[in-house]
Amino acid sequence: MKKLSIVTAVLLACGTSTTALAEHLHASLIGYQEVPAVSTAGSGEFNAQISQDDKFIDYEMTFGGLQAPITQSHIHVAQRSVNGSIVIWLCGTGTTQPLAGPPGTQTCPQSGTITGRITSANVIAGSTASQQLTANDLDEVLAAIRAGVAYANIHTAISPGGEIRGQLRASRHKDKDKD
Numbered sequence: 001m002k003k004l005s006i007v008t009a010v011l012l013a014c015g016t017s018t019t020a021l022a023e024h025l026h027a028s029l030i031g032y033q034e035v036p037a038v039s040t041a042g043s044g045e046f047n048a049q050i051s052q053d054d055k056f057i058d059y060e061m062t063f064g065g066l067q068a069p070i071t072q073s074h075i076h077v078a079q080r081s082v083n084g085s086i087v088i089w090l091c092g093t094g095t096t097q098p099l100a101g102p103p104g105t106q107t108c109p110q111s112g113t114i115t116g117r118i119t120s121a122n123v124i125a126g127s128t129a130s131q132q133l134t135a136n137d138l139d140e141v142l143a144a145i146r147a148g149v150a151y152a153n154i155h156t157a158i159s160p161g162g163e164i165r166g167q168l169r170a171s172r173h174k175d176k177d178k179d
Contacts, residue, residue, distance in 0.1 A: 022049040025145060027152050027166030029063065034153065034165045035083050042066040042164045046152040048118075050170070054142055057118040061090060061152065064111035068158035071099050073108060075118075075152050077126060077133060077144045080167050085126030087133055087141050088118055090152065108154075146170045 025048040031038035044063030051057070061073070072092045078084025091108035092101030102124060106114060123141055126133030133140060144150045145168050153165035 022052055024049055024171040025057070025059075025168050027168045029061075029152060029154065029164040029166040031159075031164055033080075033151070033167065034159070034162045035081055036161075038159050038163050040065070040067050040159070040163050042154075042156075044154060044164055044166070046166060046168065050142060050145075054139065055119065056138075057142075058116075059090075059118065060113060060115045062113040063154055063164065066111065066154065066156050066163055068156040068163070069093070070108045070110055071155045071157055071160065072101065073114075073152070073154045075141070075150055075168070077131060077141070077150050079149045080151075083161070084149075084151075085131050085133055087124060087126055087144075087150075088122050089124070090114060090116070 025046070027046040029044035029046060031040035031042060042063065042065040044061060046059065046061045048057050048059035070093065073090040074086040075088040075090065076084040077087050089101035089105045091114050092099050092105045093108050094100045106116060108114070120136045120138040123136050123138050125135040141150065148167065148169065150168045151165050152168060153162040155161065156163040
């Protein structure tokens with residue numbers, strides 16, 4: 001009877017905890033990951049959890065030390081040392097496109113932390129047609145992240161192409177390559 005209650009407690013704990021089963025994402029954002037590399041004291045950390053059913057990503061990005069005012073932040077699809085299409089806006093500035101981002105995009109602080117939930121509604125079509133990325137396709141973005149070919153970055157007024165960047169790594173990603 002004692003064994004049954006222990007097994008039941010373990011099964012209940014596993015069955016009700018989506019956090020324990022969620023897949024973790026991480027990136028350390030630095031200037032030397034940008035293309036071309038940027039010498040900056042700015043840095044950041046991107047941490048996220050992919051839901052168990054792959055329907056959303058909850059994220060937190062903390063950053064500071066940037067050389068100039070932030071203009072926007074995104075997730076792009078591309079391998080290390082290559083620039084790729086924006087697929088998800090994390091934050092924007094201004095009141096009109098392109099710096100504000102799509103409707104509903106949160107405003108970027110100049111330093112600190114932003115948090116949010118990414119769903120398929122947040123996925124925009126890639127600007128590079130050859131990448132064949134379509135709007136609302138979170139599954140394809142998750143496939144790119146899991147393959148190690150997606151990155152988060154922050155653009156600033158002095159570095160419009162990006163001041164800090166970090167390749168996203170999923171918890172099940174086996175690559176030993178360091179950010």
